[in-house]
Structure formats: C-alpha cells, structure tokens
Amino acid sequence: MDAAAVTEWCIEEDVPVDKGLVAEVRGETWSEGEVLSILKALSSNQKVWAASSRVDNENPLTYVLCEWKYGVPDCLKGPSVETLDGTKLFLLLPEQESATPSSSSATPSTSSSTPAPVGASGQTVKGPIKAPLKNFNPELCAVLEEIVAQCKKDSPDYLTTGYRKLRIFSGRHPVPSSEDGFEEWMDHAVQALEEWVIPEKSKKQRIMESLRGPALEAICNLKHNKENCTAQDYLDVLQNVFGRTEDISELRCQLEHCFQRKGEKLSEFVSRLDKILHRMLVKKGLDSKQMDKTHFQQVIRGAQPMDPIVFKLQTQKGDGVLKYPDLVRII
Template identity: 40%
Template sequence: MDPDEAAEWCKAQGGQLELSVVMDIPVGTWAEEQIRLAVAALAPDQRGFLADIKVNPETSHTYVLFEWRKGVPVCFQDVSIQLTDDVEVRLIQPSKPRGDSANIPASSPLAMIGPEFIAAIGDLVVKCQRAHPSYISFGYRKLEKFSGNLPTPAGEETFEEWVEQAMQALDEWDVSEAQKKQRITESLKGPASEAVRNLKLSKRDCTALDYLNILQEVFGRTEKAAELMYQYEHTYQKRGEKMTEYMRRLDKILYQVLLKKGTDPTTVDQVRMRQILKGALPLDPVMLQLRTREGNKELNY
C-alpha cells in the first residue's frame, strides 16, 4: 500500500489525513484488541482509535488504519516502529492532496486564499459528512452478538468479552447517543435484549452506558466496585508476560469497575497509567523506554 492508497482509504472511512497513519503489519493476523493495546503501550498519553483493518491474503500482511484525536504521536511519524518486541511495522503516512499552485495566476483571487481558510473549509466538510446519516451508518465496527444464555452459544462471546468490546466502541463511535444505543441493541438478543427492553420501559431517558450497566447487573460479575478496585490495584505484570497482555488484564477489570461506577470515567486514563507504572516489571522494555524518556527518574503519575 502506498501513501495515495492510504489517503483514499482514510477518506473512505471519513478520517482526517493529518491525524491518521496506516500500519503495515508483516506477520500473521492480529486481533483488533491486540493492536489497540500495542499502540496504547507505545503512546499511552494520546488516545486514538482503530478506524479499519484490511488483510492481504496473498502476502499475509495486515493493514491497520489508526487515527488520533490530537495528532499523530511523534513515535508514529517515522517510516517504521517496533510494535512489539519481535514485530516491526512499516508506517504509511496518507498523502495530502497536491495543489498545482504554479498554474494559478498571481492576480487570481484563489492566490489570496490562505491555508487557514482552506483548513477551515475542510473541517466544515468533515463535520457535515459526520452529521449525514449515510456517514453515521457506514463503516463502523459492529459488536459481536450477545444473548446472555449459558452455556455461551457458538458464535457468541461471554459477557466479559462482549462488554469489553462495547466499552471500547462507545469511546470510539463519534455519533449521537441515539445511534450508540441503536448499535448496542443491534448486537443483543434473547435475555440480554429483554433486559434492555425492560430498562427502556422503566427509564425513558436512558443512555448507552445505562444499557451496559443493566446488562452488568444481570449478567456481570457479582463483586462490588470496591472489591474490583482492590483487585485492580493488586494486579501485577507476571514474569515473562508482555506489556500488551498485562494491559489487557488490567482493562478487563477496569471496565467492570467502570460499569459498577467505582471510578470516574473522566479519570480512566490516569487510573490505568498509575497502575501500569506501579504494577509493571521494572525491566520490561516499555518501562525502560518510559524511564529513559524521564531521565531514569522514579516514575509517578
């Protein structure tokens, strides 16, 4: 994939070129969650989202379109990056549209239009696209089916697996609350669908997070928020465990804490980073990089 193809892909997903990067992963098929955790470990202070994935069956390469809300992190602006200890990926920066300013006469009004104006128009177009129903329903990552039946039917996920994906999706979906609720209900059936239906009958102004909360009460873990928070704060990286695997274990517990309202959703990133700095092995490569950036000082969050 070249920069022009990356740009076309980004546009098709409604993304912004200057905020996006395509990663060319040369080995095997990576799960979305595995990719998110690897990226989060490399740029823990910048939140991004996985816009789309393509797999080339002929070369076994996986192409990942990733977008950040506040700009591409510095470590992802090079030609390649070490995604994990044993996997280096090529980075493809989507090409920006090429203007042919040489053919515009100096007296033309177009020559007097500054880059700020053009950027503002571009932002306006993107906002209009995002507000259009065809954009809202196009290209989003759908949740797996969940019914709440036990044992878990073939083709479905357990509640812990499903709600983890749902929490991530709520953070990524840049749509209205009504659209978020619709997307969640699309993935539900059986007892799970009935639980949400009963909630809507008793609470007319419920949110998408309310849907997850009621499902947590019916199908989730029985521990109290304080018990889960204690478990979270005493979860440490195991010897030989990769940082991405450790972060995944932490997030599974953290999502349960959030659903039980054991922590403020606005402080999730701080809570996650604080526990990573506390619980990670001191000789883990990611921790060594963090300490190097901080001049080998003790890391506090």
C-alpha cells in the same frame, strides 16, 4: 495480505477505507490490545480502535484492522514502523477510491442516428424542447416548489454520514461465531457511545440494532419498567445481566494483586492491568481523571523488580506521572 484484501476486510467490518489500516506482526502472535497500544502511542492525539483481528498460527502472523476517527495519520502511511524493542509492525492500507470520471466522459453523447428536433420554420433546434409553463396548473407548480424546498433542507451530519456499527451481541452461550462475546462487545459499545455526537434517541437506536435474543429482551424489560431510558441505562442493564459478577471491592483487590508473572512480557502484564481498570471504569469504581496515575503506580508496583524498563520508567517520570501514551511508548 494485499491492498485489495484490506479493502474487502474494511467493507465487511463497516470501516471507511480512508480511515482504516491493517497492522501486521510477523513471527509471533499478538493480541489486539498489544498492537493497539503501540498505534495509540504513535498517534496519541487521535482516537483509534481495533475493529477486528485475524491470526495465522502456522506462519505465525497477526493482522489487526484498526480505524481512526479522523483518518489514518501521516506517520502511519509508510510501509512499516518499529518499536523501541526492535519489533516491526508492517502497515497495510486499503485501496483508495478511484477518481471520479470527468464531466466529458460522464456525460453521454447524443447518438448521430437520432434526428435533431426541427422548429416551425424548418430549421434545426439545438437543445431539448421545453414545454411552455403556461400549460401547467399554478397550484401544482406551487406544490412542487414546496416539495423541492423541503428536500433541499440540510440534514444533520449524523444522518448523512456513515458510522462504525457495533457487532452483533445476543447473550447466548456458547457465543456464536458471527457474534462478539460480552466483554468485547461492551468495550466497543462504551467507546462508541463516547464518540457518537448525536441525539440520545439515535444512540439508543444504534445500540438496539446490534442486539438479538436474550440481550434484546433485557432492554425491552428495562423499557417496560423505566421511562425515558438513556443509552447508558441500556449498557448498565446489559452489564448487570451478562457482565462479570464482581463488585468494586473485588476489582480493587484484583488491581492490588495484579503482578507481572515470571517470564511474562511487561506489555502482556500491562494488557492484563488494562482490562481490570476498564472494568472498574465501567462499574464507576474509578474516576477517569485518576486513570493515568492508578495505571502508572500499579505498573511500577507490580512489575518484576529487576526489569530494566521499570528503571527507565522511574527515570522518565521525574516527580510526575507518565501519561498512558508515553507509558506504552516506552514499554
């Protein structure tokens, strides 16, 4: 995949080219979560999410398109990065926009065949001929001035800048190829809702524009039965209608019985654990402040007892708890 293909992919997924990057894994197939966990660890102070992914099973190759909220960090603008276990991620940046043309080239030149305007004395007049203002109606001028002043008022940033749109979700089964499944769509929606610094009305509008079919009908029914709905209410009703039926007690049981399988990589075990913890957050069964502690404790408890990385984790933590970026970086 070259820079032009990366740029085209960014455009398809509504990812700004100055904030997008494709991570390529060669020789094996990885999930979005595995690639994203490494990139998050390398840019722990910035928000990043996976916009899309593609897999070439023949070679094999994995491509994950990622977007950073404040632009790709400098540490990821090189050709590749290497993890502690020797796995190399190749980094592909999109083509940057070409520089804007200079004023000399952008300004059209006057054709030599066009005669210049002539003044009353017969001399050539330079520049455009201006109509005398006295010929305009004063009331019309006042109206035009008011319109221009209104147009010059600064618009809010969220109206003038682009944003990452949610993929389409309809709730139909089987899931159409052009849509996301519910779990994937909800992951993106929860993350986007935290990042959109806009009025509540605009948040609801952005969620609604991504819904179709039964999913849209569920929101319409909610609006008929509840006044002053919030964007979080939209996500809650979609979770109740299309989400998993497990309750908090079942999720806690899944968490406590989530162990590393024989032959499973520790990173794959952590990825499975992430999904359970995320569902607990969505259902408000886990406080986000306790996320790191719960995550770390279950990794230590559920990993294979003789795994050398677990010994390293226990050594690194000391008397405290490793934060998620540090945990993923070591793994």
